[in-house]
Amino acid sequence: MKHSTICCVVGARPNFVKIAPLMHALRSFSEIKTELVHTGQHYDHSLSASFFRELNIPEPDRHLNVGSGSHGKQTALIIERFEQVCFQQRYDWIVVVGDVNSTMACALVGAKLKIPVAHVEAGLRSFDRTMPEEINRIVTDAICDCHFVSEPSGVENLKIEGVPEYKIHLVGNIMIDTLVKQLNQIKPEMTLQTFNLEPRSYGLVTLHRPSNVDHPDTLRNLLLTLNNISRQIPVMFPVHPRTRITIDQLIDSGELTLNASFAMTEPLTYNHFLALMANARIVFTDSGGMQEETTYLNVPCLTFRENTERPITVQKGTSTLVGSNPDTILSVFNTIMNGQYKTSEPIDLWDGCTGRRIAKILAEKCRSESF
Ligand code: UD1
Numbered sequence: 001m002k003h004s005t006i007c008c009v010v011g012a013r014p015n016f017v018k019i020a021p022l023m024h025a026l027r028s029f030s031e032i033k034t035e036l037v038h039t040g041q042h043y044d045h046s047l048s049a050s051f052f053r054e055l056n057i058p059e060p061d062r063h064l065n066v067g068s069g070s071h072g073k074q075t076a077l078i079i080e081r082f083e084q085v086c087f088q089q090r091y092d093w094i095v096v097v098g099d100v101n102s103t104m105a106c107a108l109v110g111a112k113l114k115i116p117v118a119h120v121e122a123g124l125r126s127f128d129r130t131m132p133e134e135i136n137r138i139v140t141d142a143i144c145d146c147h148f149v150s151e152p153s154g155v156e157n158l159k160i161e162g163v164p165e166y167k168i169h170l171v172g173n174i175m176i177d178t179l180v181k182q183l184n185q186i187k188p189e190m191t192l193q194t195f196n197l198e199p200r201s202y203g204l205v206t207l208h209r210p211s212n213v214d215h216p217d218t219l220r221n222l223l224l225t226l227n228n229i230s231r232q233i234p235v236m237f238p239v240h241p242r243t244r245i246t247i248d249q250l251i252d253s254g255e256l257t258l259n260a261s262f263a264m265t266e267p268l269t270y271n272h273f274l275a276l277m278a279n280a281r282i283v284f285t286d287s288g289g290m291q292e293e294t295t296y297l298n299v300p301c302l303t304f305r306e307n308t309e310r311p312i313t314v315q316k317g318t319s320t321l322v323g324s325n326p327d328t329i330l331s332v333f334n335t336i337m338n339g340q341y342k343t344s345e346p347i348d349l350w351d352g353c354t355g356r357r358i359a360k361i362l363a364e365k366c367r368s369e370s371f
Contacts, residue, residue: 004031004366008095018121025359039102172351191276197279302333
């Protein structure tokens with residue numbers, strides 16, 4: 001039987017959660033060898049190594065050590081270094097996941113070197129090109145050879161953009177694979193005890209989108225709204241390093257004072273975070289993945305954005321787009337506290353088996369050599 005090598009690429013925190021189930025599923029195919037390339041876009045232990053350990057991801061075969069930088073610098077470094085790797089190795093397929101700079105940069109390298117590229121989480125569109133991720137999604141999908149899609153809107157978007165149907169595979173949501181697996185392993189009571197929280201009685205916050213956190217006034221207004229909420233329920237906020245920079249500025253200049261019931265921590269490991277998310281009364285976030293995870297967990301989610309590339313989480317799930325207007329945020333918060341909020345419906349193919357579906361399709365493609 002023909003042997004093939006698939007290169008799996010990761011760079012930033014959400015990528016690790018998506019690659020783990022796929023790498024595990026690919027192990028069932030003895031004719032396939034996988035290599036893992038970590039671009040180094042995220043490098044802090046809390047954003048990278050802790051995920052490898054908890055999710056049992058193998059050590060990267062190659063580390064590009066690109067680190068932080070402007071979009072141009074970071075993307076250029078990834079392209080330059082990943083191209084060198086591709087010159088040395090003979091990859092039959094490259095798999096990129098999600099919508100971060102590493103995703104787009106490595107897809108570009110593959111496309112230029114005529115190595116087929118598969119994109120996991122293809123087709124999602126916010127139709128908001130001020131988001132760096134939207135540019136990454138559009139470019140990646142325009143040049144890749146195989147599109148693995150998590151929800152029906154992604155299939156429609158790709159068709160409208162002219163992607164032939166044979167390249168599009170609706171396979172479900174690979175992040176949910178990780179969630180389902182880890183949910184069986186975690187001990188939520190211990191995490192809740194550590195943070196002195198009672199199940200279903202607190203709010204959990206994450207904020208890291210440039211549009212919400214890079215401008216001190218915008219972030220301050222959001223935090224003050226959450227601070228008001230923390231008078232009713234305790235609020236827990238693991239702070240992304242990008243957000244930390246602006247918060248430190250606000251605190252240093254005396255523009256922000258928060259209640260004791262609004263607690264900030266360092267970014268948490270996947271398992272601790274999942275424990276907090278699964279037991280929260282409400283989640284407040286601007287993360288894409290958390291809109292999906294809260295939908296699966298049936299936890300109310302106030303999404304601090306004007307749009308979403310994951311519309312199913314609003315249509316069938318627990319997410320409501322509340323933007324950054326304090327009145328809207330407080331009004332939806334009150335609906336939840338009054339017990340009048342919607343609940344989620346199960347979503348097709350968000351079943352914990354997406355990694356296996358993708359691995360099977362990739363194995364067939366490797367066998368047939370056509371893409
Ligand atoms: C990136 C992704 C975003 C994803 C997010 C998940 C892009 C364009 N953005 O955003 O889509 O939702 O990851 O977390 O790819 N930093 C550290 N330690 C690290 C990494 C970053 O302190 O390990 C700090 C640096 O100051 C850096 C800043 O965070 O400049 C932003 O990091 P970057 O990777 O550029 O973007 P994120 O905001 O993390």
